[in-house]
Amino acid sequence: MVIELVGGNVYDPTQNLSGEPCNIVIQDQHILSLTKGSFTNGSTAFSNSEPSGRAYAVDETFDLSGRIVMAGGIDLHTHIGGGKANIARMLLPELLAAKRATTEGNSLRDPLLRERGDNFLPPAPLVGRRYLEMGYTACFEPAMIAANARGTHAELADTPGIDTGAYVLLGNEEPLLEMLQAKVSQERINQYVATMVTATRALGVKVVNAGGISAFKFNARTLDVDQPHPRYGVTPGQIIRTLARAVDEIGLAQPLHVHASNLGVAGNIESTLKTVRAADGRRIHLTHVQFHSYGAAGPRGFSSAAEQIARALEQYPNLTIDVGQVMFGQTVTISADTMHQFSSRGIAKPRKSVILDIECQAGCGVVPFRYQNRRYVNALQWAIGLELFLMVNDPSRVFLTTDHPNGGPFTTYPHLIRLLMDHSFRETALAEIHPDARASSQLTGLDREYTLSDIALMTRAAPAKFLGLERMGSLAAGSVADVVVYREQSDWEKTFAAPSHVFRRGRLVVRDGQMIDIAPKVTHSVDLDLSIDKQATSPEALQQVMPISSDEMESQLGTPLVIHSGKNNSGR
Amino acid sequence: MEVVCPFCPLRCPATPLELTDNGLHIADDFCQLAAVRAPLAGQFLHDFHSRQTDWRDLVRAANQLITPADDSRRSLTVVKGTILDIQTARESVRLASRLKGTVDAFARASDRFSRDVREREGWVGATLGELHSRADAVLLIGTVDTQWPRLLRPGSSQQTRSLAQSEKRILRLHRRDEIQPKATVTVATAKVANEAEQREASIGFTSAEHLTRLLNEAAYAIRSGQPESNRLAAWLRNTQYVCVLCTGDDVDLLAVSALNRLIDLLNETSRAVLIPVSEAITFQTVSSWLTGFSGPIDFQQDLPRLMEWSEEPKCDTRIWLQPFPDCPPPPDDAAKLILIGTADDQLISRADVYIRTAMPGIEVQGTTFRGDGTIALPLSQIQDTKLPSASQVLEELAVPW
Numbered sequence: 001m002v003i004e005l006v007g008g009n010v011y012d013p014t015q016n017l018s019g020e021p022c023n024i025v026i027q028d029q030h031i032l033s034l035t036k037g038s039f040t041n042g043s044t045a046f047s048n049s050e051p052s053g054r055a056y057a058v059d060e061t062f063d064l065s066g067r068i069v070m071a072g073g074i075d076l077h078t079h080i081g082g083g084k085a086n087i088a089r090m091l092l093p094e095l096l097a098a099k100r101a102t103t104e105g106n107s108l109r110d111p112l113l114r115e116r117g118d119n120f121l122p123p124a125p126l127v128g129r130r131y132l133e134m135g136y137t138a139c140f141e142p143a144m145i146a147a148n149a150r151g152t153h154a155e156l157a158d159t160p161g162i163d164t165g166a167y168v169l170l171g172n173e174e175p176l177l178e179m180l181q182a183k184v185s186q187e188r189i190n191q192y193v194a195t196m197v198t199a200t201r202a203l204g205v206k207v208v209n210a211g212g213i214s215a216f217k218f219n220a221r222t223l224d225v226d227q228p229h230p231r232y233g234v235t236p237g238q239i240i241r242t243l244a245r246a247v248d249e250i251g252l253a254q255p256l257h258v259h260a261s262n263l264g265v266a267g268n269i270e271s272t273l274k275t276v277r278a279a280d281g282r283r284i285h286l287t288h289v290q291f292h293s294y295g296a297a298g299p300r301g302f303s304s305a306a307e308q309i310a311r312a313l314e315q316y317p318n319l320t321i322d323v324g325q326v327m328f329g330q331t332v333t334i335s336a337d338t339m340h341q342f343s344s345r346g347i348a349k350p351r352k353s354v355i356l357d358i359e360c361q362a363g364c365g366v367v368p369f370r371y372q373n374r375r376y377v378n379a380l381q382w383a384i385g386l387e388l389f390l391m392v393n394d395p396s397r398v399f400l401t402t403d404h405p406n407g408g409p410f411t412t413y414p415h416l417i418r419l420l421m422d423h424s425f426r427e428t429a430l431a432e433i434h435p436d437a438r439a440s441s442q443l444t445g446l447d448r449e450y451t452l453s454d455i456a457l458m459t460r461a462a463p464a465k466f467l468g469l470e471r472m473g474s475l476a477a478g479s480v481a482d483v484v485v486y487r488e489q490s491d492w493e494k495t496f497a498a499p500s501h502v503f504r505r506g507r508l509v510v511r512d513g514q515m516i517d518i519a520p521k522v523t524h525s526v527d528l529d530l531s532i533d534k535q536a537t538s539p540e541a542l543q544q545v546m547p548i549s550s551d552e553m554e555s556q557l558g559t560p561l562v563i564h565s566g567k568n569n570s571g572r
Numbered sequence: 573m574e575v576v577c578p579f580c581p582l583r584c585p586a587t588p589l590e591l592t593d594n595g596l597h598i599a600d601d602f603c604q605l606a607a608v609r610a611p612l613a614g615q616f617l618h619d620f621h622s623r624q625t626d627w628r629d630l631v632r633a634a635n636q637l638i639t640p641a642d643d644s645r646r647s648l649t650v651v652k653g654t655i656l657d658i659q660t661a662r663e664s665v666r667l668a669s670r671l672k673g674t675v676d677a678f679a680r681a682s683d684r685f686s687r688d689v690r691e692r693e694g695w696v697g698a699t700l701g702e703l704h705s706r707a708d709a710v711l712l713i714g715t716v717d718t719q720w721p722r723l724l725r726p727g728s729s730q731q732t733r734s735l736a737q738s739e740k741r742i743l744r745l746h747r748r749d750e751i752q753p754k755a756t757v758t759v760a761t762a763k764v765a766n767e768a769e770q771r772e773a774s775i776g777f778t779s780a781e782h783l784t785r786l787l788n789e790a791a792y793a794i795r796s797g798q799p800e801s802n803r804l805a806a807w808l809r810n811t812q813y814v815c816v817l818c819t820g821d822d823v824d825l826l827a828v829s830a831l832n833r834l835i836d837l838l839n840e841t842s843r844a845v846l847i848p849v850s851e852a853i854t855f856q857t858v859s860s861w862l863t864g865f866s867g868p869i870d871f872q873q874d875l876p877r878l879m880e881w882s883e884e885p886k887c888d889t890r891i892w893l894q895p896f897p898d899c900p901p902p903p904d905d906a907a908k909l910i911l912i913g914t915a916d917d918q919l920i921s922r923a924d925v926y927i928r929t930a931m932p933g934i935e936v937q938g939t940t941f942r943g944d945g946t947i948a949l950p951l952s953q954i955q956d957t958k959l960p961s962a963s964q965v966l967e968e969l970a971v972p973w
Contacts, residue, residue, distance in 0.1 A: 090690070111669040353694040
């Protein structure tokens with residue numbers, strides 16, 4: 001099957017294209033060619049030739065003149081699997097009740113995919129549908145507990161149409177803390193981390209409140225970066241340093257993801273900057289950094305420290321961030337950070353929560369919450385997120401997330417993109433927030449507007465490169481044929497909310513913002529080419545997880561694997 | 573062969589299950605429950621009831637009984653029973669959605685109480701790994717460790733045992749008639765006693781109301797700063813990380829709620845967690861991610877809707893899942909019965925269609941959630957009997973329209 005997409009204005013930073021009209025030829029699941037210019041004979045079956053001169057027959061042609069064309073979007077941090085969301089669903093059935101039946105998308109025979117009205121925690125089938133209908137084609141669960149790896153992959157397998165993957169949670173499990181306490185060699189830690197990654201079929205490693213989740217089980221209510229764990233004596237800084245080094249040395253393409261200490265606490269910027277320094281120059285990625293960018297200045301003792309994060313990004317080239325933008329409305333916060341979530345129980349709305357200690361490995365805290373623009377703290381959180389986006393000059397080092405569902409649901413991305421691209425719209429929104437928050441924010445002075453190229457870089461090219469997905473996030477020949485076509489509308493929110501076409505692995509799956517088909521999906525994981533003996537698995541890791549085979553992934557859990565090979569990898 | 577045990581929600585990870593010419597066995601001293609259930613399941617390994625007919629023919633026969641609900645004829649199909657594995661749970665939900673029927677896992681009344689309270693109030697909980705490794709004290713309500721014999725034995729979770737307390741302090745709250753009367757103390761105002769320091773202690777109660785009162789009195793004593801005035805409070809005062817387990821047979825909504833509040837209170841100064849254990853958790857988890865709701869789910873409006881819990885909905889046809897012969901049977905009513913799984917002759921005689929499917933964890937691989945939730949484990953195949961899995965059968969039912 002050969003499809004030709006003719007004359008669309010292509011935004012692809014990997015090919016230095018910023019709106020130039022191009023022709024894209026798709027053959028089966030991959031892009032055959034990308035050429036500048038716009039020419040078609042209007043036929044659905046004509047002969048043409050790719051740059052190499054090889055002839056091909058076109059089965060279908062789409063005239064995309066005037067349309068915006070990008071690669072499929074990639075969300076590198078969205079909680080769409082792994083148990084936490086399910087616990088939240090079980091806690092909040094009254095908020096998640098089906099609201100309305102519509103006829104939209106009823107060409108899809110599966111009732112589980114039918115539109116039910118918006119909510120902040122859609123079930124897996126609707127997660128897949130809604131991401132696709134916004135032009136996202138790959139999404140990654142950032143907090144997979146090793147003991148629940150099978151559950152995570154099974155849930156992600158039931159999220160149709162989009163590629164998925166997960167990062168395994170380390171940094172609070174007893175075997176690692178014991179090894180650090182015993183001061184074992186870095187090589188042994190590396191072996192442990194590598195085994196945990198491969199046994200759980202993860203793509204990366206994340207640490208959440210390093211040591212803090214474990215410390216909470218020993219009744220500690222806070223644990224700062226340089227504070228020793230009450231049982232094991234190691235500090236969060238040591239844990240982060242050791243894991244960041246391990247991630248580097250075992251050859252993962254992406255750095256260690258770090259959910260820093262003291263999430264949500266006024267003045268936590270000091271902990272955040274200490275966390276950056278603790279990495280000792282190793283690559284680290286700070287997740288949902290908006291929640292870690294708080295000062296304690298001003299009459300209310302809560303202020304923005306976004307500027308300090310922006311400066312840290314200039315100072316530390318090893319650092320990347322995703323924002324975790326707050327969006328106003330009802331949501332539910334779900335995090336492995338039980339220490340923080342326990343302390344937030346008092347502000348739950350509605351007044352109920354779940355705090356779980358999990359298998360001496362991690363935890364899970366679920367606290368429903370409503371962000372309100374007329375409340376000072378929430379309003380300032382919203383402003384801080386936008387400040388981060390606008391103060392960081394390089395869009396390839398700041399990723400667009402709401403930390404779904406923690407800052408807000410992923411379905412608000414089109415609104416967020418409009419806030420970034422439309423200064424006057426942002427000013428209007430700013431005028432509606434709590435006046436003291438407005439006054440203490442620097443947002444008023446930031447008139448930067450993201451360009452379409454910036455959006456393509458931040459949501460496509462950069463996350464693909466960051467995650468080591470070389471054939472994704474790009475429209476270059478040989479790339480996976482995930483192509484999204486937007487029709488420019490009266491505002492950017494409408495434009496990004498409903499692509500006119502989404503091609504998923506070469507198949508047209510969305511037309512005019514509605515899913516019409518489902519393409520096969522894969523799970524991205526990594527096979528580490530280790531300097532250590534590949535057969536030498538870590539007993540400490542195997543104590544915690546029974547390894548998942550490729551066959552089990554496909555035949556039992558429900559998705560085939562695409563296995564990447566670590567640094568300088570390529571999907572195979 | 574060491575496998576994840578399919579016979580109870582603890583899902584012990586290294587269970588020595590042996591297949592011999594005489595059937596399926598497990599060492600008596602490993603687990604009394606599995607020692608009973610394994611041979612019973614083993615009797616069916618050589619059962620050829622349904623293999624006399626191709627299972628696809630039986631599916632066709634079952635399809636004749638199923639009519640999707642529509643406006644002209646309100647026929648209702650219920651998919652229910654014991655659901656052990658993710659694969660069967662998925663296909664149960666999908667089948668119910670195709671049939672515009674309802675779907676749920678069989679659950680004990682106590683599961684319902686526990687779930688209702690958790691939905692209303694939330695909870696502070698943990699998994700069995702914390703019980704074995706972190707906890708210094710265990711509060712058992714009802715006959716928890718009789719029901720699940722390996723509950724307190726190391727190795728029933730996969731956690732490190734570096735911190736395992738070789739002897740945890742255990743307090744049992746039990747109905748008076750369950751343990752020798754001499755061992756019980758029913759007076760809530762008992763002075764702090766040496767027993768509080770003993771490894772094992774017990775307090776009796778006579779009814780769910782009495783249990784609620786015991787829990788509330790303990791909470792009051794703690795809140796008022798006088799834990800020594802109450803035996804349960806005094807025992808709890810000396811714990812650092814207490815795990816609470818409850819079978820629920822002896823509780824009601826008020827008792828579970830009182831327990832929840834007591835745990836909340838303890839967490840203000842130390843750590844206390846509830847560990848709910850239920851065989852229905854695999855279905856509830858899968859149903860939650862597929863539909864947004866943990867069940868029972870109704871698809872009659874073409875969208876998943878959470879139903880009010882009821883004993884057993886009236887229906888025209890019931891598709892009942894029975895992975896092992898001793899799982900709870902379907903109600904004996906007028907509904908047509910499609911029985912999927914492994915059943916004895918008496919139950920088979922009630923079924924309109926019986927499709928013998930492979931027993932999960934014995935005849936077919938799968939994936940299951942341990943009864944405390946959140947921990948997903950593989951189920952192994954010990955013998956290949958060439959039987960279809962329940963999920964395969966469900967996938968074939970009512971397709972295509």
